[in-house]
Every structure is written in C-alpha cells, then in structure tokens.
Amino acid sequence: MARSEAHGGYLCRLESMAGEELPRLARESLEADGQQSDGAGLLISVVKKVVRFAYDAPHTYGRRGAQWYGMHHALAARLSTAFGVTVHAYVFDPDELEQVVTYGGGHRVGGETLRYDEAEIEDDALSEAAFEKLQERWPMGHLGRLLGLARAELLRLPYARSVLVPLESDEAPTLEPLFVERSADPRG
Numbered sequence: 001m002a003r004s005e006a007h008g009g010y011l012c013r014l015e016s017m018a019g020e021e022l023p024r025l026a027r028e029s030l031e032a033d034g035q036q037s038d039g040a041g042l043l044i045s046v047v048k049k050v051v052r053f054a055y056d057a058p059h060t061y062g063r064r065g066a067q068w069y070g071m072h073h074a075l076a077a078r079l080s081t082a083f084g085v086t087v088h089a090y091v092f093d094p095d096e097l098e099q100v101v102t103y104g105g106g107h108r109v110g111g112e113t114l115r116y117d118e119a120e121i122e123d124d125a126l127s128e129a130a131f132e133k134l135q136e137r138w139p140m141g142h143l144g145r146l147l148g149l150a151r152a153e154l155l156r157l158p159y160a161r162s163v164l165v166p167l168e169s170d171e172a173p174t175l176e177p178l179f180v181e182r183s184a185d186p187r188g
Helices: 022-032 062-068 075-084 128-135 139-147 151-155
Strands: 009-012 041-047 050-056 087-093 096-102 105-113 160-168
Touching: 009 062, 009 075, 009 105, 022 041, 022 050, 022 075, 022 160, 062 087, 075 096, 075 105, 075 160, 087 151, 096 139, 105 139, 139 151
Parallel strands: none
Antiparallel strands: 009 050, 009 087, 041 050, 041 160, 087 096, 096 105
C-alpha cells in the first residue's frame, strides 16, 4: 500500500445535505478557532455517505495543518448541532499519531489518541497482514468501523470526489452529486 500523507478534518455520516448553512458555519467556526476566513474554503468529500469536511487554507496544509485539527473543533461542535449527527474531528499523521475526538449535540462526547512511538506492538517481526489487523484497533480503524468504512477507505477520503465551498459567500453549494453512488460500469 502506498504511504499516506498527513491529513485531518471532520467526519460524519449523512444521507444527504443541502448545505445552505455551511459557508456561515465554517466561517464562524474558523474564526472561533482563531483563524481568518478570508480566502479560505471548505472542502467537502463523500464516500459511501461518509462526509469529510476540511478547510482549504494555508494553516491546514501538510503535517502541521493535519495536526491543527487536533485542537480546533469548533466546526465539529457546530456541525453536530446543525445536522443532529455525531461528528468526529480527526488527525492522521503517519509519522506521529492518530487522534479522533467525537462531538454530539455541540459537546465533546469522546476521543482517543494513539502516538505511534507509544504503541504496544508485541512482535517486531509482524507480517504485513498481522500489522494491518492490529491497525484496525487503532483510532482510525475504530472510526472507520463506526462509519462503515475500512481503515484504508477512511484514509483515502481526502482524495475522494469533492466540492470546494468558498467561505466569502453565503451561496448554498451544490452537494447532491456527492451523494450519488457512482457505478463501477463506465456506461452508468
């Protein structure tokens, strides 16, 4: 499997989403987390009705940007209230850690962090299959099971079909195409 890059964001499961409130919620949340919203966007990706929200702004790029999501949860709290769902703020840094912090009804309701240098791996000579099975018990594997995705699918979410919502405007984004499952058959 190819090495993953660091990323973070907010995840939830939704059947559909109109999105009229998203630009305002994202803008207010970003500012509540101490960042300017000028020039920022909100990238929305969907795989099997698992929705990933991630800011498109310089402070969210690379490893440092992925780890920014570890401490900035205003959007997760607001989305959990606005959509009435559980929202998971997450950080995946393949060099350092996995973190998931869960919000429901606007409040933190759980969380888990695993620092790789503290992980208890009993056998240094694990097979690749055994190591992948072990990873399924780590925060991102557990979150994947909660959302109905394999760990590998969850880690590929940043590369899924997406819509970029600019935060300068309150215009409702068109999100319905994200929720249409694409057929494996190229003829549709």
